[in-house]
Amino acid sequence: MNINRLKIGAVALFMILSSTVAWAQSPAATAKGTINGANITIDYSSPSVKGRKIFGGLVPYNEVWRAGANEATVFKTDKKIVVGSTPLAAGSYSIYVIPTEKTWTVIFNSETGQWGTNKGGTTRVASKDVLRLVVNPAKTSSLEERLKYEVTPKGFVLAWENQSVLVPIK
Secondary structure (H helix, E strand, O other): HHHHHHHHHHHHHHHHHHHHHHHHOOOOOEEEEEEEEEEEEEEEOOOOOOOOOOEOOOOOOOOOEOOOEOOOEEEEEEEEEEEEEEEEEOEEEEEEEOOOOOEEEEEEEOOOEEEEEEEEEEEEOHHHEEEEEEEEOEEEEEEEEEEEOOOOOOOOEEEEEEEEEEEEOO
C-alpha cells in the first residue's frame, strides 16, 4: 500500500515539475515607465528564440500574433494617451500584432485576460479592437534572444530575434 502511494506521489511530483518547467520557458515579465505623466505597464510572457526563425517562421507574416506567449499581452495606462495620432483612453488593453516583411500593424483590443491562442488561431475578437497603428520594424544590431518590451519617453519598443518596433506614444 505504501509503495503505491509513493509511486502516485512520485508521478504527481513529476507532472507538477514538468508543467512548471514548460511554463518557465516563456516566463512572465513586466515593462513599466512613464510617458508624459501617464504610468504605462505592459505585462507579457517572454519566449526565447532558441535557434528558430521567428518572424516569417514561428510568427507567420500577415497573421494576427498575440505579441508574446501564453496569455495575451496586456497594456495598461492610468491616463489618456495618444498612440501615433489616435487618442487612447485610460484603461487596460490586449496588444496584438500583424507583422509583414515591411510593416507591422499594432492592435489595442479592449478585451483582456484571455489566453493568447486557441486551436483556430488567435483569441482576439476583432470587434473589440479600439486602435490600430501601422509601424515600421527595424533590424536590431544584435540578436534579442528573449522577447522584450521597454517603455521609453517616446513610446514602447517591442524587440525579439533581429527585429524591433517602436510604438509612438504622446
